[in-house]
Amino acid sequence: MADVIEREWQFDAPDLAVVERWLQDQPVHAPFAFAFGEPKEQVDVYFDTPDWRIHRAGFTLRRRAKGDAFEATLKSIDRGSGDVSARREVTELLQSAELLGGDGEVVSRVRVIAAREPLQPLVEVRTRRRGVAVLRNGHPVASVDLDETALVHQGAVAGTLRRVEVEIAEPAIERELTGVVRSLAKACALTPASTSKFEAALAAAGLSPGGNLDFGSIVLDPAAGAAEYGFAWLRRQWAEFLHHEPGTRLGEDIEALHQMRVATRRLRATIALFRGVLPARLEVLRDELQWAGHELGAVRDLDVQIEHMHALQAGVPPEEATALAPLIAILEEQRAAERQVLTELLDSARFEALVQGMSVALREGPVVAARRVPRAADPREALPVLPGTVRRPVRPPGAAHDGGGEGSPGPAGRAPGRGGHDRLAARDGRRAPRPAARGDARRRG
Template identity: 30%
Template sequence: MADKVREIERKYDSSGGDLPDLRDIAGVATVADEGVHALDATYYDTPDERLATAGITLRRRTGGDDEGWHLKLPADAAANGDARDEIHAPLSDEVPRRLASLVRVHTRDRDLVPVMRLRTERRIRRLHDADGAVLADVAVDRVEAQRLHGGDSATTWAETEVELAGATPPAFLDGVERHLLAAGLVRADVPSKLARALERTRPRTERAGKTRAAARRKPVTAGDHVLAYVRAQADEIVRLDPAVRLEAPDSVHRMRVACRRLRSALRTYRNVLDRAATDPVITELSWLAGELGLDRDREVLSARLHEELNALPHELLIGSPRGQLRTWDNAQHADTRRHVNRVLDADRYLALLGTLDTLLDDPPLLPAASRKPRGVMRKAVLRDLDRLTVRIDRALGLPPGEERDLALHEARKAAKRTRYGAEAARPVLGKPARRMVKRMKSLQTVLGDHQDSVVAREALLGLAARTHSSGENAFTFGVLYGREEQRAAAREAELGKVWREVAGRKLRAGLGG
């Protein structure tokens, strides 16, 4: 079993000497000396340091009050910049299977081996407020680092670390920092002890090489811009893998959207990237998005049905519809979560990641990739808009029913493709592309709500049948079914007006069409 906590801390270079009087920090009432602790940590990574490159640390540590295995992952992009997510597991001789699975997206087929041993002498001062609550720990560390893989070099240094207690607001770090900087400490330019140890024990020629390899030039050509967008989505899939495994809120949805954005870019810009190489990747991205969709669609459907059920007048709640829905939802959730984890552990998923790496390392560029981006990307977006127009016109020309529902769903997918193609072109096309993205979102809202209604009606039929077979009254689910029919009809009636606003001449003219 692994426990996850959000760690918020900052590190400072210091001589390891005495700290300034910490009682002078605003909000601090008392400072308790927690004594000296001896910590011994062995860090694990692949031989080519894939975890360190991704800003991830995995260690086995003894000593202190939290000995055991610690996996530290970069926090969500929206989180505080000083934050990392730390997952704990009990002390054992081998890397816990749960932690290994959380970094498999990076390790792939490589073994995790000991790469560094850090022995730390840590003196802790604990800061309390006037009520006695813990605000933060300030630790002065003397560190000895020994490289265990790829050489036998060693290094030592001293640093000061400030880690917030769970309930302390992140802004408190700023007050502590002002106090430490005034005393002569300097903000560390490395994110972790391991990063400092690896850099200090790495050959000088290798350090320079890594710096040069990490630099990415500013996009110039059409190929540069398309690849920048493709790379961002591929990176997002990898970044979200641990969050999906940990069931972080909205993580499945965001990974699925990254798959769709990447797939759409490969389709839209087929004049830039050779389809012979990208079509197999598109097929695999469609597979992954579909597998992730089982859990995401359940999540959306469940929220929709609970909301509609809660909005019904009490007199229309016959029997125990809330209990029936809750039982159905719990069973669906358990099944889809297990399925998602099986997908992320599958060889097919890892093969897709490897294929994306190859595609980005040696992109199959066509002649248009070397041209100026504006004309190439504008033409691609307009082609998508033409495709969307054909699908919308076909759907609007069909009578209400199953065939029209399918046609509207196809139009919705075309709207997403047009949106993501314009999204990739925003750095080049500017305001017209931003306007296109905005209008495609409004169209997606109408088409998406219609499709959600189609799916909801299918689920309501199943819930009604299940409720009836258990001997209860299914009337309430019939009421919800009728409301969904009305909602879908309203969206269909709204579509023509929205489409006229979306696909006006000004939009096409703004893109140069």
């Protein structure tokens, strides 16, 4: 298994033969020598879940076939900034073509991200590659790959590419190699590639990762009316909530969980603010968002504490830093336990009902959703009961309501800050306490 940061230049090439001749014609006294290998065929198939969870977690998932050998790779989508692409790459050898047949670092991560969702092939990338070793004093320090690629979707070629990729193996030579790469690009009319092979294949196949998070209009137009405005804001935040769920499951970047929690608070604040013009079913779903937000908050609090302790540890003498290590270990153990509870929550039927309920309500919009609610003393009696929910009494007209937290779309100075929903709820006599045992009520969903 390899877990590395791949650093490389990527170029589109009008003619790979010109590149070959340029490399072959370099003088013997040049700082680098080039050793040509034989062309080889490789077939890459990219996979994701039907709702693009791998992509939303920030990765592509690739199964590569080289002859009878297979390997699985998770590669980060973010290529960084600058001329050199820098992406994390985690690779695992497979015993067969069965992608989930292994038990290494790639497969274990994929299982966490995908949860119960199946994997499906998206596109196939067939490449004829001629590798060229870049040598310094006889030792390989980089490689140049000359790729002729066919982009295949549903058995048909949807596009072709000619690429030159220069991958750095020894970071110390990057600065010196940069000059050679620039000379190569200028002499051979190479242009920096604007997309990865995966992105080019998706475009050729007409596939878009963001389509499943489209819940309707997100235009914040005051002229459309309060209900439409509120729905547009809710759709934005709900897309953010779902976008960060796979990264929250994986847990390698604490920012994903933070953004998911922020979206939860903003959703609750918006439902409270626009309560008078939104369908009653959203009030029930608001309670469910609070339930999910409690556990997100529990993990987030520990993330912040651990991050703070590491920063404190870095700024004190070594003996004091050593003394902080046991405390950090305790916090990390607590976080692992809370993350297990959070994973069970995200896997629960109750959370699935929340996702389905919010998604359907937001796609229907205010008019359709409102028409489905009977004009009764308690319109929520007409709604299906989500697993594990308890309905509260209807709030009498004019009664105070709780807020939701940072980022609400209300007037300046009126939106409650962090914890505002708890303070206002307490004032209103309706504070919802945490369960006494963390593995109790929240695990029953």
